[in-house]
Structure formats: structure tokens, C-alpha cells
Amino acid sequence: MRTDHPYLSGPFPRAFAHRGWHVDELDGMENSLSSFRRAVAEGYQYLETDVHATSDGVVVVHHDARLDRTTDKVGLIGKQTWRTVSQAKIDGREPLARLEDLLEELPEARFNVDVKSARAVAPFVDVIERMGAHDRVAAASFSDARLARLRRLAGPKLLTAMGPRSVAVLWGNGWTPLLRLDFLHRGAMAQVPVDQGRLTVVTSSFVRAAERAGVEVHTWTINDQAEMRRLLDLGVHGIVTDRPDLLRDVLKERGAWPA
Numbered sequence: 001m002r003t004d005h006p007y008l009s010g011p012f013p014r015a016f017a018h019r020g021w022h023v024d025e026l027d028g029m030e031n032s033l034s035s036f037r038r039a040v041a042e043g044y045q046y047l048e049t050d051v052h053a054t055s056d057g058v059v060v061v062h063h064d065a066r067l068d069r070t071t072d073k074v075g076l077i078g079k080q081t082w083r084t085v086s087q088a089k090i091d092g093r094e095p096l097a098r099l100e101d102l103l104e105e106l107p108e109a110r111f112n113v114d115v116k117s118a119r120a121v122a123p124f125v126d127v128i129e130r131m132g133a134h135d136r137v138a139a140a141s142f143s144d145a146r147l148a149r150l151r152r153l154a155g156p157k158l159l160t161a162m163g164p165r166s167v168a169v170l171w172g173n174g175w176t177p178l179l180r181l182d183f184l185h186r187g188a189m190a191q192v193p194v195d196q197g198r199l200t201v202v203t204s205s206f207v208r209a210a211e212r213a214g215v216e217v218h219t220w221t222i223n224d225q226a227e228m229r230r231l232l233d234l235g236v237h238g239i240v241t242d243r244p245d246l247l248r249d250v251l252k253e254r255g256a257w258p259a
Contacts, residue, residue, distance in 0.1 A: 005188070006135035007110055007159050008216075011258040014238030015247050016048045016112060018221050019063065023245060028091040030070060031061050036102060039244060040109050043257070048112045048220075048240050051099055053120035058082035059099040059127050065117065071096065078119050099127050103137075110136045112161075112191070112218075112240075121146060125153045134158055140191055151186070162187030162215070171201060173209040191218040191240070194231070207235045225250050232256075 020035025021042060022028065029035045036047055050063040060077055067073045073088035082098075089095055102111065115124050128137055134157040141147050144163035151160055162170065167190050190210055194202045202219055210217045219231050220240035228239055228250045241247045251257040 005159050007138050008188070010045050010110055011256075012237065013232060013251070013256060014046050014216075014218065015044060015244070015251060015257075016046045016218065016220075016238060016240040017044045017244040018048045018240045018242045020047060020049070021244055023243065028070070029094065030090075031063055031097075032090045032094045033061075033097040033101060033105060034094055036106060036109070040106055042244065043248065044244055045108070045258070046110050046112065046238070047106070048114070049102070050114040050116050051120050051124060052077040052116050053123045054082045054085050055079055056081045057123045058085075059120060059123045060085060061097045061099055061102055063114075063116070078117060099124065100131060103127070103131050103133050110138075112138050112140060114140045114142075115146060115150065116141075118143075118146060118149075121149050122153060125150065125158070128154065128158065138189065140189075147187070159189075160187050161189045161191045161218075166190075167192055167201075170209055170213060170215065171206055173213065187215070189216045189218055189238075191220060191238075194219055194222070194227075202231065202234065202236065204234055210237075211235075222247075 017039035019030040021039040022030040022035045026035050026038055031049055039047055049061055051059050052062055053059055054077055066076055067088050071088040071090055072092045077085055086095055115121055138159040139150050140161035144165045147160055147163045166186055170190055192201045207217050216237035218238035219236050222228055222239050222241050223243045225246050228247055239247055248257055
């Protein structure tokens with residue numbers, strides 16, 4: 001496994017709070033600054049989040065392209081200025097945060113950031129460069145083209161997850177272990193669902209192929225304790241969850257939760 005990047009020096013297996021801690025009184029507060037503060041207070045060192053960029057290039061922490069689902073405002077983030085977007089409140093309670101707010105507020109946390117749009121790529125890299133955050137940020141995307149541009153702009157200092165094509169190559173390596181195709185994939189982490197349609201992605205052969213290639217396997221979004229235990233037994237290297245309370249309990253019972 002790759003161990004030369006500071007991002008990967010944290011506790012293992014890696015426990016990711018998906019969009020922060022948005023259970024109990026923070027229900028409905030996904031990707032809010034308070035949800036990330038709470039996750040860190042509860043002991044999480046790895047936080048998963050998403051970003052878009054406003055029309056004037058401000059990197060906003062938000063999953064959807066539109067404001068409608070989680071805030072009291074509407075419309076596409078990419079079609080509005082930060083001055084307008086900053087008026088939106090998550091669940092009517094708390095303003096959206098900028099990526100730089102998150103990095104400033106939680107300097108010890110590590111962030112797995114899904115860059116959700118092409119518009120956000122260059123502003124995202126600019127924030128990481130300006131804040132010197134390469135050691136605690138990893139970039140992810142469902143777009144191979146977006147990931148290629150991120151790598152091109154940020155260089156090798158930025159840790160990235162694998163895109164869909166690279167994951168497909170890695171999955172194929174699991175079924176043809178004698179055919180080494182590592183040169184066809186890019187990225188340090190395969191961040192994948194357990195199943196994709198009728199296809200089971202995360203198998204013992206997939207995990208073994210990843211380990212041969214020096215790649216970690218992170219599964220999302222796992223909210224059932226029995227499934228968490230099964231995947232950890234299978235050898236996955238990280239779990240992304242909307243139930244960080246349950247994952248913490250599983251890791252504690254296995255002696256794998258950091259003191």
C-alpha cells in the first residue's frame with residue numbers, strides 16, 4: 001500500500017464520516033460546519049464531503065448541484081454568486097460553508113473531497129494551494145476527465161482516488177491476476193460501492209488485486225453494522241458511513257478505534 005503521503009498516515013482502517021455527523025439533533029444538517037465539528041469531537045479524523053463552485057469561483061461545501069434539497073433557497077450553485085449562495089441556510093438553520101472555512105476550522109482533520117463539477121476543479125486546486133492543504137486533502141470524482149485535470153493542475157502533491165475506468169481495470173485484475181494492468185489505472189484509493197447494479201464490486205479478489213497494486217479499497221455508503229463487520233473481515237481499508245456512531249462502535253469492539 002502507498003504510505004508516503006501524509007494523508008495516509010492516520011488511523012487504519014480508515015473511518016470516514018460521510019458529509020459529517022448528521023444524526024440525532026443534527027439530522028438534516030449534512031455537509032454543515034456544525035456536522036463536521038461534531039464528527040471531529042466524536043473522534044473522527046477522516047471526513048468525506050463534496051464541493052461545487054459558484055459563478056464567481058468560490059468553492060462551496062455542498063453535495064447537490066442545486067440548493068433546493070437541503071437549504072431554504074433554490075437554484076443551481078454554479079449559476080449564482082457567493083454573495084447570493086451564502087444567504088442559503090442548511091435545514092433553515094446554518095449557512096453553507098466554503099471549503100476554506102472547513103480547512104481553517106478543523107486543521108487536524110483529513111478531508112476526502114468529491115469535486116462535483118468541472119467548474120469547481122480550478123478553484124478547488126487554488127484553495128488547496130493557497131492553504132497548503134495537500135497533506136490533509138484527497139480529491140475524488142466520478143469523472144475520469146475531471147480527475148485527470150485535477151492531477152494535471154495540482155501535480156503529484158495532491159492525493160486522488162481512482163476514477164470509474166481505473167476501478168474497472170482494477171476489478172478486471174482481480175479476475176485475471178496473472179495479467180498485470182496496473183499501468184492503466186491512476187489513483188491511490190478505490191472508493192466504491194459494494195455492488196453496482198447486478199455486479200458485485202467488492203470481493204476478496206478485488207481487495208487482493210488492490211493490495212497487489214498498492215491501492216486502498218474504501219467502501220461507501222455503509223450504514224449497517226453487520227455489513228461493516230463483513231467488509232472489515234474481507235480486508236477493506238476504509239468505510240464511508242452516514243452512521244458514524246455505529247461504525248465507531250464496530251471499530252471499538254475490534255480494538256481498531258484510535259484512543
